[in-house]
Every structure is written in structure tokens, then in C-alpha cells.
Amino acid sequence: MGGDIFSRFFDPESVAIIGSFKEGVFGGYVAVKSLRQAGYSGRIYPVNPSYDEVLGLRTYPSIHDTPDTPDVAMIMINARNVPDVLEQCARRGTRAVILVADGFAERNQEGALLQERITAMAREWGVRIIGPNTAGIVSPHTGFNPCPYEAGYYGLKPGPVAIFSQTGMINPQAYPYPQLTAGISRICDFGNKCDLDECDLLEYLEHDDKTRVISMYLESIRDGERFVKVCGRLTSKKPALALKLGTTPEGAMASASHTGSLAVDDRIFDAACRQAGVLRLSAFNELFEIPKIFATQPLPSGNRVGIVTYTGALGVLTSDQGAGYGLSMASLSPETADAFDRIFPELGHMPVDIGPMIPAVKDFSTVYTQILETVLRDENVDALFNVMWADARGKNEKAYIEAYEALKGIVPKPVVTWIYGPGPSAVRALKEQLEALGYPVFDEPERCVKSLGMACRYAQIRRNKNK
Amino acid sequence: MGGDIFSRFFDPESVAIIGSFKEGVFGGYVAVKSLRQAGYSGRIYPVNPSYDEVLGLRTYPSIHDTPDTPDVAMIMINARNVPDVLEQCARRGTRAVILVADGFAERNQEGALLQERITAMAREWGVRIIGPNTAGIVSPHTGFNPCPYEAGYYGLKPGPVAIFSQTGMINPQAYPYPQLTAGISRICDFGNKCDLDECDLLEYLEHDDKTRVISMYLESIRDGERFVKVCGRLTSKKPALALKLGTTPEGAMASASHTGSLAVDDRIFDAACRQAGVLRLSAFNELFEIPKIFATQPLPSGNRVGIVTYTGALGVLTSDQGAGYGLSMASLSPETADAFDRIFPELGHMPVDIGPMIPAVKDFSTVYTQILETVLRDENVDALFNVMWADARGKNEKAYIEAYEALKGIVPKPVVTWIYGPGPSAVRALKEQLEALGYPVFDEPERCVKSLGMACRYAQIRRNKNK
Numbered sequence: 001m002g003g004d005i006f007s008r009f010f011d012p013e014s015v016a017i018i019g020s021f022k023e024g025v026f027g028g029y030v031a032v033k034s035l036r037q038a039g040y041s042g043r044i045y046p047v048n049p050s051y052d053e054v055l056g057l058r059t060y061p062s063i064h065d066t067p068d069t070p071d072v073a074m075i076m077i078n079a080r081n082v083p084d085v086l087e088q089c090a091r092r093g094t095r096a097v098i099l100v101a102d103g104f105a106e107r108n109q110e111g112a113l114l115q116e117r118i119t120a121m122a123r124e125w126g127v128r129i130i131g132p133n134t135a136g137i138v139s140p141h142t143g144f145n146p147c148p149y150e151a152g153y154y155g156l157k158p159g160p161v162a163i164f165s166q167t168g169m170i171n172p173q174a175y176p177y178p179q180l181t182a183g184i185s186r187i188c189d190f191g192n193k194c195d196l197d198e199c200d201l202l203e204y205l206e207h208d209d210k211t212r213v214i215s216m217y218l219e220s221i222r223d224g225e226r227f228v229k230v231c232g233r234l235t236s237k238k239p240a241l242a243l244k245l246g247t248t249p250e251g252a253m254a255s256a257s258h259t260g261s262l263a264v265d266d267r268i269f270d271a272a273c274r275q276a277g278v279l280r281l282s283a284f285n286e287l288f289e290i291p292k293i294f295a296t297q298p299l300p301s302g303n304r305v306g307i308v309t310y311t312g313a314l315g316v317l318t319s320d321q322g323a324g325y326g327l328s329m330a331s332l333s334p335e336t337a338d339a340f341d342r343i344f345p346e347l348g349h350m351p352v353d354i355g356p357m358i359p360a361v362k363d364f365s366t367v368y369t370q371i372l373e374t375v376l377r378d379e380n381v382d383a384l385f386n387v388m389w390a391d392a393r394g395k396n397e398k399a400y401i402e403a404y405e406a407l408k409g410i411v412p413k414p415v416v417t418w419i420y421g422p423g424p425s426a427v428r429a430l431k432e433q434l435e436a437l438g439y440p441v442f443d444e445p446e447r448c449v450k451s452l453g454m455a456c457r458y459a460q461i462r463r464n465k466n467k
Numbered sequence: 468m469g470g471d472i473f474s475r476f477f478d479p480e481s482v483a484i485i486g487s488f489k490e491g492v493f494g495g496y497v498a499v500k501s502l503r504q505a506g507y508s509g510r511i512y513p514v515n516p517s518y519d520e521v522l523g524l525r526t527y528p529s530i531h532d533t534p535d536t537p538d539v540a541m542i543m544i545n546a547r548n549v550p551d552v553l554e555q556c557a558r559r560g561t562r563a564v565i566l567v568a569d570g571f572a573e574r575n576q577e578g579a580l581l582q583e584r585i586t587a588m589a590r591e592w593g594v595r596i597i598g599p600n601t602a603g604i605v606s607p608h609t610g611f612n613p614c615p616y617e618a619g620y621y622g623l624k625p626g627p628v629a630i631f632s633q634t635g636m637i638n639p640q641a642y643p644y645p646q647l648t649a650g651i652s653r654i655c656d657f658g659n660k661c662d663l664d665e666c667d668l669l670e671y672l673e674h675d676d677k678t679r680v681i682s683m684y685l686e687s688i689r690d691g692e693r694f695v696k697v698c699g700r701l702t703s704k705k706p707a708l709a710l711k712l713g714t715t716p717e718g719a720m721a722s723a724s725h726t727g728s729l730a731v732d733d734r735i736f737d738a739a740c741r742q743a744g745v746l747r748l749s750a751f752n753e754l755f756e757i758p759k760i761f762a763t764q765p766l767p768s769g770n771r772v773g774i775v776t777y778t779g780a781l782g783v784l785t786s787d788q789g790a791g792y793g794l795s796m797a798s799l800s801p802e803t804a805d806a807f808d809r810i811f812p813e814l815g816h817m818p819v820d821i822g823p824m825i826p827a828v829k830d831f832s833t834v835y836t837q838i839l840e841t842v843l844r845d846e847n848v849d850a851l852f853n854v855m856w857a858d859a860r861g862k863n864e865k866a867y868i869e870a871y872e873a874l875k876g877i878v879p880k881p882v883v884t885w886i887y888g889p890g891p892s893a894v895r896a897l898k899e900q901l902e903a904l905g906y907p908v909f910d911e912p913e914r915c916v917k918s919l920g921m922a923c924r925y926a927q928i929r930r931n932k933n934k
Contacts, residue, residue, distance in 0.1 A: 024826070025862070027826070102823050103812075106779065107812065107813050108813050150858065150859065152859020152860060153859070167778055167779070167780035169780050169781075173856075174778075174856070174887055174888065175887070175889065176889050176890060177889075179891060219780075245780065245784055246787065248786060248791075250786035250790045250795060250796065251783050251787035254782040254786040254817075254818065283911060283913050284911065284912055284913065285911050311635060311641075312634070313632075313684070314636075316721040316722045317712055319720065319721040320712055320714050320717065320718035322717070323716075328717060329717065345574065345575070346574050350721075356569050356570070358492075358493070359491070359494070389641070391492060392618060392620070393619060395492070420641055422640050422644075423619050424643050444750060444751065445751055446750050
């Protein structure tokens with residue numbers, strides 16, 4: 001299977017970095033620095049005849065001079081020199097190549113021909129390529145982060161989210177992974193994907209025990225039938241989310257110049273996703289945001305969403321948006337409704353609007369925790385959307401955190417949170433703390449609803465597959 | 468016309484604050500504090516028989532005791548006492564009432580009856596009401612900010628954006644207005660809108676020279692015909708954007724319990740918007756975000772979008788998303804294309820992808836400014852979507868800012884910007900500086916495209932109306 005090679009890519013015991021080691025924001029120097037700072041415990045072999053050492057590591061004139069055969073070679077050189085270096089890698093026995101070099105099919109006709117040539121060479125020699133025109137891969141569990149761009153941070157928190165793409169926009173220099181507290185299992189930018197592609201990686205991820213949710217950015221699918229087959233199997237085990245660009249004729253043309261991709265009719269792709277149980281995303285940031293609910297929350301066992309809010313507007317918004325995903329607003333059970341009405345008049349219906357109650361409440365922390373817990377325990381509620389108002393001075397912060405600490409693990413139902421308020425730094429601070437507790441917070445209310453909708457949809461897909 | 472009364476609401480010479488003056492996060496005390504801190508220059512009359520003074524201001528036992536007739540009364544008392552106080556306001560000659568008190572139609576049947584009663588009273592006496600169940604209004608140009616919730620900030624930057632709603636989620640305690648650098652003309656939460664409504668305000672805003680763009684959150688429309696008529700006139704002068712919730716049967720039910728609103732069929736509302744030239748929004752944050760392009764940028768004279776980016780992916784995304792708004796990716800004129808190809812191979816086509824060029828460029832600042840200026844001046848380009856990579860250390864920041872300073876005013880074409888990068892604080896810092904220069908920055912690329920789409924659509928509406 002194409003997937004096996006990824007064990008080598010993601011968990012290599014040694015890596016050759018072939019490129020320039022001039023200090024800068026891009027190149028071999030940064031790749032070596034990223035690996036060292038990320039705590040990669042394998043052997044790093046910088047390869048370049050013009051240097052003796054880089055960052056305290058001995059460099060080697062060519063890959064033939066390294067003490068042993070590197071598992072992986074990362075190549076960052078001028079496109080016209082790639083065939084030679086690829087041949088050297090093959091002769092050395094290095095079969096996994098990350099080809100960062102650009103100037104291939106994405107550039108012009110000449111580059112496309114060169115890409116064809118190296119692809120044929122690789123096939124002949126049994127070398128597998130990620131790229132060209134890739135920003136590379138990251139595997140945080142072993143500190144394998146050869147990011148060739150200066151990101152300003154190096155270690156990524158290991159976790160269950162795998163992200164792959166046909167753009168470097170998912171690599172560390174482009175996205176602030178330290179704020180994705182759910183954690184990352186694998187990152188892979190296929191670039192022009194001259195050889196290894198989405199299906200190869202999906203085959204690997206299906207059995208990768210580090211990965212529990214997969215988020216993918218695609219401009220093209222090389223083999224639609226295989227995609228349906230691989231994903232159909234994979235989604236019975238873990239959720240797969242896809243953002244597909246190039247869906248319009250205009251976008252397809254732009255895609256051809258970005259990665260040299262051939263278009264796939266969007267209706268066909270949509271049908272393939274339905275058949276395979278792949279959930280479609282519709283915005284770039286969703287690639288990073290929507291996986292959070294799968295990484296941290298249990299799947300809902302139904303579609304009834306309980307809402308606790310400071311404003312009825314969010315009840316309306318949730319009802320509107322949720323209807324599109326088959327969600328419905330939960331009705332409280334009569335016992336819960338009565339109990340809430342005794343706390344404050346008319347509190348006992350959905351959405352549970354605590355706004356009017358606030359001025360009358362003495363011990364906010366206790367009452368708040370009680371309300372959240374009661375809603376979550378209600379048998380009519382499958383999931384909770386909680387809307388928090390962060391006051392400018394962080395006055396409520398402690399109560400919110402205490403409530404979430406109390407909720408942890410009491411009922412296996414998903415909780416998503418939107419925080420609004422007049423002070424952006426208070427909102428950010430609270431978000432950070434709740435996410436550290438394992439509760440996903442989204443920056444827009446619509447994304448809370450969508451994440452619940454996706455979780456609900458996937459739960460249904462999985463029930464259908466596994467019954 | 469219903470609109471005239473709003474001159475009094477937004478620019479009163481004196482205001483009575485009727486409520487409790489206990490220190491806290493909500494109530495009369497905070498309203499008085501907000502007014503003083505915002506630099507309101509009119510007279511403030513706190514009204515409550517139990518206090519002698521609040522924040523150094525003399526209080527009055529009743530509105531009858533104030534030195535002169537308050538232009539506006541803001542009422543924050545228990546619902547059951549509202550009829551008496553409303554009668555006192557009427558007898559005193561105060562005709563503009565902001566009824567913050569809740570517990571009316573949004574609460575229960577009893578509240579709905581009470582709301583009917585006060586509405587009838589107001590009508591009989593010629594008193595006009597905003598509310599009940601409102602978080603009030605703000606008019607930054609005169610420092611009139613009687614926000615009854617502690618927001619942690621008080622003065623709002625005056626500017627051309629008017630926002631109104633049926634929820635307090637647009638008031639200062641809920642949204643960080645200091646980061647909306649375009650500035651605000653008027654804020655108004657109608658709450659349950661028992662009397663004054665969206666059409667009254669729209670009539671006022673049509674002629675309000677402080678307002679150049681209008682953003683509205685609606686759950687219901689009281690008079691559809693009037694809405695079409697008023698907006699049809701208004702949109703020939705200034706753009707109007709509408710987020711309508713309660714569009715699904717589920718949402719409509721939730722809306723009934725939020726503001727006691729009656730539903731309007733979404734297809735009818737959509738047709739009304741089309742007829743009236745009102746642009747529809749689809750997410751809560753768009754209420755604040757989309758107006759930025761209208762507040763700061765000229766309207767495009769066509770639909771051809773130039774893109775300067777670090778990644779081809781954004782070209783694909785823009786083409787896909789833009790197609791839905793009738794945007795198309797611009798083609799560079801042959802002269803521009805040739806000039807760019809001389810800077811770097813294959814740079815001279817859309818999207819202008821500067822990523823591959825970066826390592827080869829010596830004087831980034833000069834080349835970058837030249838590229839942006841040339842794209843913007845190109846006769847085939849009607850608008851610019853610029854994608855910036857903010858490196859973690861702010862290394863490029865200076866170049867970006869210099870380029871935008873150089874662009875200012877050279878060509879009357881809209882520019883929108885998306886900033887991505889590994890460091891959230893570097894991204895925020897750059898955003899703040901570009902917005903201070905008058906260039907809108909959006910947090911998601913799709914919103915950049917949408918804002919251009921809306922600007923393009925409105926430009927077309929306006930051309931049709933005014934030809």
C-alpha cells in the first residue's frame with residue numbers, strides 16, 4: 001500500500017537536509033534549527049559542500065558522505081539541480097524525499113516537464129516524493145519538525161489532529177499552532193503532489209493510532225474511486241473533514257496555476273464525499289477550527305442542542321443555523337424547567353437566557369455551575385452550546401472556569417463555547433483557559449453551531465456504518 | 468415622519484437617568500458613569516428619591532424636580548413601575564424614552580399585556596419609546612453614551628457606521644468598539660420595539676450626515692412595504708446591510724421568545740431586500756466587519772479583483788468565493804505582466820504570487836511597494852485583495868506599512884487585506900496599524916472576498932439607481 005512509506009516520513013531515525021545553510025527566514029538553516037529546537041531525537045545530517053558545520057552540527061559534502069543512510073531527505077535547492085540530487089538520494093538508498101524546491105508545474109511549461117522527469121526518475125528508483133513545491137511535514141510526537149520557514153516557535157503540542165493540504169498555509173510558519181491546544185499528530189503539505197497524494201496518506205492515517213481526526217485541504221483528487229474507497233473505510237473509524245477549492249470554473253483555472261492541478265467537477269466531489277462519509281468544510285479557518293470538537297469532545301448521541309446564553313439572539317441564531325445541519329433546539333424536561341423557574345421567572349425554557357437573572361443572583365458561581373450541569377444532565381439534551389459574556393475586567397472568569405472544571409467528565413456530551421465581550425484580551429485569556437481544560441471555544445457563534453452540526457452528522461454516519 | 472424624533476434621541480441637550488444608582492455592572496450608576504467618561508457635554512439628571520448624589524452629580528426625587536425638561540429619559544426600573552414613570556415623563560414633557568427595563572413581551576403573557584398597555588399610553592401622550600428590553604443607544608459624535616452595562620471603555624471613536632438591532636449584542640458591553648477603527652455614528656438596540664422601529668430609524672439615517680453606511684440586525688420587519696420604500700430611497704445614497712435572523716421555522720419560534728417578534732417568511736424578506744437594494748449578511752460578526760469596506764474604501768467601478776499573495780491557494784479561494792458575488796480575477800495588462808516578469812520569472816500573472824520571489828529579493832520594501840502600486844494602477848484591476856504574511860518577529864511590518872502609506876490616495880480603488888502568520892500578536896499589531904492608516908483588515912480570507920463582493924454589488928445597485 002502507498003501508505004506504508006509515511007511511517008518513514010513521519011518517524012524517521014535520521015534526516016538529510018540538503019540546501020543552503022545561510023541564516024535567513026527560509027532554507028536549510030531554518031530547517032535544521034526547527035528540528036533541533038523541536039527536540040527531534042533522530043540524527044540530522046546537513047548536506048552542502050560549502051559548509052563545515054551548521055548550528056554545531058557537522059555538514060556533509062553529499063548524501064553519500066553521511067555516516068549512515070538517511071531515512072528521509074529534505075531537498076531545498078534550485079529546481080534544475082533536483083534530478084542530480086534525487087539520483088544521489090536513490091543511490092544512497094534514501095527512499096523518502098520531501099521536495100521543498102519550487103519552480104515546477106506551478107511555475108511554467110519548462111517546470112512541468114522537469115516535474116514529469118523527476119517523477120519518472122523516482123518511480124524507476126523506488127523513491128517516494130512529497131512535493132515538489134511543498135513546505136514539508138511535521139510530526140510533533142517525535143519532535144520531527146523540519147519546517148524550512150522561520151515560524152518563531154518550533155515544538156508543536158502532540159495531539160490527535162492530522163492536517164494535510166496542497167498549500168503551505170497549514171505549515172507552522174503560516175498558522176499559530178501553539179494556540180491549537182487540541183494538539184497535532186501529523187502535518188503534510190503535498191504541494192504539487194507529483195507522487196504521493198491524499199489517498200496514500202489517508203491509507204496511512206486510517207491505521208495511525210496518533211490520529212483521531214483528519215482535516216484536509218484539496219484542490220484536486222487524483223483517483224476519485226480510490227478516494228471513496230479509502231475514505232469510506234477510514235470514516236467508520238475516525239472523522240474526515242475536507243475543504244475543497246477549485247470548485248468553480250474560475251477557481252479551477254486558478255488552481256491549475258497554483259499546483260498544476262486538474263479540476264474535478266464539484267458535484268462529483270460532493271457525491272464522493274457523501275458516499276465516503278467525508279464532511280465538507282467551507283472556509284479556510286475551519287480546517288483548524290472544526291477538528292477541535294472531534295479532538296476534545298465525545299460524539300453526541302442525538303441532535304438536540306441545549307443553549308445557555310446571556311441573550312436570546314443566540315437562541316435564534318442557533319435555531320436558524322442549526323436547522324441546516326439537522327440540529328434542533330432541545331426542550332428542557334419538565335423537572336429541569338420547574339427547577340429553573342424557581343431560580344428566576346421564565347428561566348426554564350430554551351434557550352436558557354441567564355441575562356435577566358444576573359442582577360438578582362447573589363452567588364453567581366454556584367448558580368451558574370448548577371445551571372450548566374443541570375442542562376447537560378437533562379435527558380432531552382444531547383449537546384450544549386454555551387454563550388459566555390466576558391466582562392472587561394475578568395470578574396466572571398473564575399466562575400466560568402470553576403464551572404467547567406466541575407463539568408469535566410460528568411456526562412459524555414459535547415460542549416462548545418462562544419465568548420463575547422468588550423475586551424479582546426479578556427476574551428482571549430478566558431478562551432485560552434477553557435481550551436486548556438479541554439473545551440473548544442470558537443471565535444464566531446456560527447462556527448460553534450457548525451462544529452456541533454458536523455459532530456452530529458458524523459455521529460450519524462458512524463452509527464450507520466457500524467450497525 | 469417617524470425619523471425626526473431620533474435627532475432628539477441621538478443629540479439630546481439633557482438626559483434623565485431613572486433607576487438604581489447602586490454601584491455594579493449594570494444600572495443607572497453605570498449609565499451615568501458611561502456618559503461622564505464618554506465626555507457627554509449635555510446635562511445629566513439622575514432620578515431616584517433614595518439618593519442625594521451619584522458620581523458627584525445631584526440626583527432628583529422625580530423627573531418633575533429636574534431644573535429643566537430632559538430631552539430624553541432612560542428608564543431602568545422594575546417593569547411593573549414603568550407605567551407610572553412613563554406617565555411622569557409625559558407630564559414633564561419628555562417625549563423620548565429609552566426603556567431599558569425588561570420583563571415585557573419577551574418574558575411572558577403578563578409582560579406582553581404590560582407592554583401593550585405602555586405602548587398605548589405612549590401613543591396617547593405622544594411619547595416615543597425605544598425598547599423595552601433594550602441596552603440603549605450610543606451617539607459617539609456628541610459623547611452621548613448612556614451604556615447601562617460596564618464595558619470597561621466609554622468613548623467610542625466617531626465615524627460613519629450606524630448599527631442597529633433587536634439585541635444588546637451590538638452595544639458597547641458586548642463588542643470591542645475600540646478595535647473598530649472605522650468609527651461609529653449611531654448605535655441603537657430596539658429590543659422588543661414596542662414603538663419606534665427599523666423604518667423610523669432608517670428614515671432618520673437616510674438624512675443623517677454623520678452616517679455613511681448602515682448595518683442592521685433584524686428578527687422581524689413591522690411594515691414590509693414601508694421597509695422597501697424607505698430602503699429603496701436610502702440605498703441610492705448609502706449602503707444598507709442586513710442580517711436577518713428567524714429565517715427558519717425553528718429560528719422564528721426562538722425569535723418569538725427573544726423579542727416577541729412575529730416571523731416574516733424569508734423568501735419575502737429576501738425579495739424585499741433585492742427590491743430595496745439592501746445587501747444581506749449571513750453571520751453575526753459581519754455586522755461589524757463588512758461595513759468597514761464601505762466606511763474606508765471607495766466603491767469599485769468594476770468587478771475585476773487583483774490579488775497579491777504569498778500563496779497560490781488564496782488565488783483559488785478568491786476565485787471560488789468571488790464567483791458567487793460576480794467577482795472575477797483580474798488579468799494584468801501586458802505592460803504590467805512584462806514588468807513583473809522582469810522582477811521574477813512568472814510573477815506577471817494573477818494571482819501575483821510573491822512567495823517564490825522573496826528569497827531572491829534584496830530590497831523587499833521598495834519592490835513590494837512597487838508591485839502593489841503597479842497592480843492598483845493597472846487599468847484591468849478594479850480592486851485589490853492583498854494577502855500578507857506577518858512573520859513572527861515583525862520583520863516585514865515596516866515594509867508593509869510603508870507600502871500602504873505610499874498607496875494612500877493614489878488611485879481610488881478599494882483595497883482589502885488578510886494577514887496570516889505564526890504569531891497572533893504580530894498579526895494583531897500589523898492589523899491595528901493598517902486599519903489606523905484607513906485600510907480594512909479582515910480575520911478570514913473569505914470575509915475579504917465577501918466585503919469586495921458586497922462593495923461591488925452595491926456599486927452596481929447605485930449605478931442602476933442613479934442613472
